[in-house]
Amino acid sequence: MAQLYNHHEVEPKWQKIWEDEKAYKTDNDYSKPKYYALVEFPYPSGQGLHVGHPRPYTALDIVARKRRMQGYNVLYPMGWDAFGLPTENYAIANHIHPKTVTENNVARFKAQLQSLGYSFDWDREVNTTDPNYYHWTQWIFLKLFNAGLAYKTNMPINFCTSCKVGLANEEVVNGKCERCGSEVIRKQQSQWMLKITEYADKLIEGLDSVDYIERVKTQQRNWIGRSTGAEVDFALTGKDDKLTVYTTRPDTLFGATYMVMSPEHPYIEKYKDEISNYDELIAYREQAAKKSDFERTELAKDKTGVEIKGLTATNPVNGKQIPIWISDYVLMSYGTGAIMAVPAHDERDWDFAKKFNLPIIEVVAGSSVPVTEQVYTDVAEGKLVNSEFLNGLSVADAKVKITEFLTEKGIGHAKTNYKLRDWVFSRQRYWGEPIPIIHCDKCGYVPLKEEELPLMLPEVDSYMPTDTGESPLAAMTDWVNVKCPKCGGPAKRETDTMPQWAGSSWYFLRYTDPTNDKELASKEALKYWLPVDWYNGGMEHTTLHLLYSRFWHRFLYDEGVVPCPEPYQKRTSHGMILGSNGEKMSKSRGNVVNPDDIVREYGADTLRTYEMFIGAFDLAASWSDEGVRGCRRFLERVWKLQDITVDGDTYSSDLETNMHKTIKKVSLDFESLKYNTAIAALMTLINDFYKKGSVTKAELKTFLTLLNPVAPHITEEIWSLEGFDGRIYNTAWPEYDEAKTVENEIEIAVQISGKVRGKIMIAVDEDKDSVITKAKENEAIAPLLEGKTIVKEIYVPGKIVNIVVK
């Protein structure tokens, strides 16, 4: 009898051996085929590792381990995305340097990850807060700046009137400051921006060449939001000026019955003197300023707005004079900050027109309900009406014709627009990468020289932003006041820091050559390792992080720094792990599970197995303590296979098909995010071993090898106790014979008119006539066919027989 399975001994023992043997150290042998598996590096929060972290890490650990067994040179690295707001806030509250906070958190995270037995190459660990790392983050920023892709502009930020601090959106709760409850306003602040919009088309087109799960591609495309339409000029009545609008429906131009400008539109100031209700407009603008864009565009039911008295516009195609309104659902940041409203054929315009009693004119016919009662937005069926030379055309044809007309007359032109906005790149915070720019009154923004990098984050007395909302670095006058590198005159350093997204936009490059102090990584290393073969991360990073890092990568490709245009060949996403009550885990809900407790009580292998078995990898799953115990029970059954192991270097004949089938299923499932069914197949196989009462050494070897990527410690221990050669971690992945994965004889169902009425045994390759005859002769079927007329006989090979009767 084997001893009891004791994970307290087995797991630390093998973790030590793997470390001593450098089992997972990535080879620098560039002649071998490579495989780069990547998981999103964590933010080392003060709470320690969450049970959500091991889900993706285990999944790609499985892939990495399997690839090593298949002979690949595997890069599976880990690091820390350590700049960020929570650390800074903790530092402020507890008067500890954020660097110290980070060090402590990283140490804890690392110990926790190591206790889970991941095959990370810890020699390649990176940390975004390490000056040797952010040296290159700053270097990339300088490249962007020199390429004209970084610029400064005024952007609104959330500002707490009481704390005098710029706030992250997350710190604004119902329009109030999360810390003090005071009112939050939108304050204009000069900000560094990155021109990601210049890369919009490249970022859309790049998606065609990569293998991302479809919904990630869809989300990226929709986020970029490319739309084609037209810009149209409306003359301001009696003025020399024009109001330009962007519309995706130029075909409906004859139906424009009013216009709406964003409350921030510059014309309000420009024509201040002619607007009789200026004060009212300003009051409305102040109200709107309190809302985020998100709040402004939500709640379609509750439209607000004010008519501008004293200013009207002229519709360029029919000369009609129409009123101009302001409303917060029109954003200055999208299009031209003004729209033409066609209430008959646009939902928001319709709601607005109904509320303020504005005319609704039908220009696309096809609705069964009058447009005064229901908006009609169909573009496939409708035909143009009330539109002079457009009448009778389809929407698509009308779009082309009106755009030509506008272009000819010089009052408009085709225009592509994007929902994507430029990336706000400054933070008025301490704990981030300093922006390597100097402001000189004479020379403007002057970049630091490359040799001066890294620009170190200086020590400060307080991490609090200043009263004016500037970064705490602004108070460091010694650091701030410098000589202009160009003219030698007095100048000031930029005191804003970069957002956390900066460091995480290129970390996967650094892993290929993490200690290089001459370049962000050597050309050879990048050429060999890139692109990342498989990148897994949370669905919550699908739009921002993924898009930002693709943008930087594409830029670096254009600059000749990296060898390929797209950074990630394959992208998958995992679902969240929820508490046992199906809600998000949080302290306040009291449903938090600490992975340390699970490792202590059941072992790392149990935790790994459970998290892979918990459900469909891409969907959210609820934690279950009973489920964990079930997985522990499975591993104990694996352990006890030692008691029924018999000699034999081949698969026994009655299990042969089963073995080949399972190798195939597990091999394929590990590649396609179906870890739960792979484990289910292994459970089924072990049940067969026990049913039979014995397992040959050959069968055991295969079984252990298939399970090893999921549960590396216990399989390594049994491997060694059974005296098998070498280590399981560098044994070869089992092969299967396709011909041996199918039974010769199979059972199929026989239906009569679509209902299962019996089963028959057939040979896999039996022909249709023979199968149908067998079905009709079946004792359960034959009586049911008596006196009936057979209308149709269907045989789907290897699947089903259906006899349709009357």
Place this chain on the structure above:
RNA sequence: GCUCCGGUGGCGGAAUUGGCAGACGCAUGGGACUUAAAAUCCCACGGUGGCGACACCGUACCGGUUCAAGUCCGGUCCGGAGCACCA
């Protein structure tokens, strides 16, 4: 609100291109072992009716396509993720 995703037993979930709904695990009930319990092993386990072979119903809801629908199409309801300064 906008974009995307999901809804299957008591529970987590399974079901290549439409082809036997409920694999595997959990919970529960019964049995074996035990002085007893735990652990382990065996059996049952969607609902309704029937002693029973069996019959009917059943994949959120309504309708459609098909010999055949969890899967495809149209509509409705409910839940989740993201929404640009959380990471």
